[in-house]
Amino acid sequence: MVAQVNTVAFQGIDVVGVVVQVQLSAGLPCFTIVGLPDKAVGESRERVRAALHALGLALPPKRITVNLSPADLLKEGSHFDLPIAMGILTAMGVLPAEEMASYTALGELSLDGTVSPVNGVLPSAVHANACDRGLICPAPQGGEAAWAGGRDILAPTTLLALINHFKGSQILSSPEPSPISDDLDTAPDLRDIKGQESVKRGLEIAAAGGHNMLMCGPPGAGKSMLAQRLPGILPPLDAEEALEVSMIQSVAGELNDGRLKRRRPFRDPHHSCSMASLVGGGLKARPGEVSLAHRGVLFLDELPEFNRNSLEALRQPLESGAVVVARANAHVTYPARVQLVAAMNPCRCGFLEDPAQACSRAPRCAQEYQSKISGPLFDRIDLHVDVPAVLAGDLTLPPPAEGSADVAARVLQAREIQMARFRKEGADEGLRTNSEADGELLTKIATPDDAGQALLTQATDKLRLTARGYHRVLRLARTLADLEGSSGVHRFHIAEALSYRRVAPTMRAVA
Numbered sequence: 001m002v003a004q005v006n007t008v009a010f011q012g013i014d015v016v017g018v019v020v021q022v023q024l025s026a027g028l029p030c031f032t033i034v035g036l037p038d039k040a041v042g043e044s045r046e047r048v049r050a051a052l053h054a055l056g057l058a059l060p061p062k063r064i065t066v067n068l069s070p071a072d073l074l075k076e077g078s079h080f081d082l083p084i085a086m087g088i089l090t091a092m093g094v095l096p097a098e099e100m101a102s103y104t105a106l107g108e109l110s111l112d113g114t115v116s117p118v119n120g121v122l123p124s125a126v127h128a129n130a131c132d133r134g135l136i137c138p139a140p141q142g143g144e145a146a147w148a149g150g151r152d153i154l155a156p157t158t159l160l161a162l163i164n165h166f167k168g169s170q171i172l173s174s175p176e177p178s179p180i181s182d183d184l185d186t187a188p189d190l191r192d193i194k195g196q197e198s199v200k201r202g203l204e205i206a207a208a209g210g211h212n213m214l215m216c217g218p219p220g221a222g223k224s225m226l227a228q229r230l231p232g233i234l235p236p237l238d239a240e241e242a243l244e245v246s247m248i249q250s251v252a253g254e255l256n257d258g259r260l261k262r263r264r265p266f267r268d269p270h271h272s273c274s275m276a277s278l279v280g281g282g283l284k285a286r287p288g289e290v291s292l293a294h295r296g297v298l299f300l301d302e303l304p305e306f307n308r309n310s311l312e313a314l315r316q317p318l319e320s321g322a323v324v325v326a327r328a329n330a331h332v333t334y335p336a337r338v339q340l341v342a343a344m345n346p347c348r349c350g351f352l353e354d355p356a357q358a359c360s361r362a363p364r365c366a367q368e369y370q371s372k373i374s375g376p377l378f379d380r381i382d383l384h385v386d387v388p389a390v391l392a393g394d395l396t397l398p399p400p401a402e403g404s405a406d407v408a409a410r411v412l413q414a415r416e417i418q419m420a421r422f423r424k425e426g427a428d429e430g431l432r433t434n435s436e437a438d439g440e441l442l443t444k445i446a447t448p449d450d451a452g453q454a455l456l457t458q459a460t461d462k463l464r465l466t467a468r469g470y471h472r473v474l475r476l477a478r479t480l481a482d483l484e485g486s487s488g489v490h491r492f493h494i495a496e497a498l499s500y501r502r503v504a505p506t507m508r509a510v511a
């Protein structure tokens with residue numbers, strides 16, 4: 001007889017069903033696992049053996065063959081321990097074979113039989129639900145699995161607890177969803193920032209329409225400080241977004257305590273990070289920072305210091321909202337709909353605009369420094385904002401009256417206008433901000449009045465805007481109009497949007 005237990009394998013955040021088949025047959029005692037197991041799966045033999053020993057059971061003195069089907073799909077991770085052990089116990093007649101068909105199981109086993117946490121419980125629970133099965137997962141992650149809304153979730157602490165449940169001697173109760181993380185109030189407040197009103201306005205616009213932004217200014221002007229305050233003015237994740245974000249965090253093993261978060265992700269990788277850690281990949285094609293920042297902010301501080309290849313690799317996800325990680329043994333797609341916020345000094349010494357402090361090589365050093373960032377990347381940034389040095393007078397001012405809460409309210413209002421408009425136009429369900437509008441939809445929602453169109457046409461010629469630049473100006477102008485509550489896009493919206501576009505240094509000389 002062949003015992004079967006359902007489990008899963010991960011391809012990005014997609015879950016593929018895997019069946020663990022166990023056969024006990026006559027022959028010399030041995031224990032083999034086939035079906036493209038990686039090292040962690042191969043080692044599960046020892047953990048399963050030890051866990052059964054802890055239960056007082058010995059492996060049957062037979063030929064034990066475990067097949068992970070489909071056999072041509074690479075199986076990675078330690079979550080196969082529990083289904084393999086369950087398969088053997090089913091083949092031994094300890095667990096009821098017919099009930100195993102209505103569950104999907106995943107979990108790692110400790111040598112003492114404890115079921116330990118693994119990555120990817122939330123997407124597995126969603127998958128089990130879709131297949132109309134229950135889920136068996138480690139006890140600490142029961143609350144995470146319950147978020148998928150499945151009817152039957154078992155979260156045993158040990159293998160023994162699971163056996164007792166099926167024997168009927170100690171029934172496991174279904175876990176409750178873990179409480180939502182109350183992290184909304186912990187963001188730093190805009191009130192800490194003195195002066196810099198124009199940059200704050202830039203942040204507000206970027207937040208309202210989900211636009212990419214670059215802050216450029218001398219060291220110590222507050223660029224990093226300003227960027228860290230962006231999550232505080234962004235609206236909280238809605239239920240669907242929170243689930244999407246948590247799925248990625250679950251696969252990456254970053255969903256602490258299984259608590260779903262309402263605050264948008266804010267990822268600020270250091271500039272020494274590798275390409276694989278930024279866009280995803282590596283040995284196991286893990287999600288990168290750009291995917292962990294999905295539906296939130298990817299903050300790249302000291303932009304020109306980043307490895308050039310890493311930055312170029314961001315170009316495609318910034319445009320399409322997804323990363324395709326293709327490796328010899330993997331081909332996975334991760335969502336990566338992020339808002340890029342970057343900060344940089346104008347040159348290496350940082351004091352380009354201040355003749356008293358600038359180095360002797362200015363302005364050539366600035367050209368060299370800025371040329372580390374390619375034109376196509378600059379082209380994807382809607383808002384280029386200069387951050388001037390803070391004046392001593394500003395620093396001694398009392399804190400500004402307006403804090404993050406006031407700005408967040410305006411941002412939320414602008415976002416609601418955008419959502420209502422998208423639903424009215426029958427746009428794709430996933431569309432939420434102006435920055436994502438494209439093609440015909442963009443023409444429909446953001447065509448300016450005649451004066452605005454004339455200005456845009458003229459500016460496109462003069463500033464040599466690319467087609468992408470042209471569309472980005474339209475999206476930004478739409479957001480500016482939404483912040484004001486204006487239904488049409490007018491000339492002054494176009495003018496303000498144009499003022500945020502980067503003018504190349506050569507063009508600046510002409511202007």
Ligand SMILES: Nc1ncnc2c1ncn2[C@@H]1O[C@H](COP(=O)(O)OP(=O)(O)O)[C@@H](O)[C@H]1O
Nearest residue numbers: 192193194196218219220221222223224225390
């Ligand atoms: N506008 C500001 N208001 C209040 N403090 C500021 C401001 N700008 C800078 N600071 C102070 O300077 C420090 C450095 O700011 P930071 O954001 O790291 O500068 P940058 O990233 O532009 O080099 C902050 O921790 C803060 O103490």
Ligand SMILES: [Mg+2]
Nearest residue numbers: 223224301343
């Ligand atoms: Mg800084």
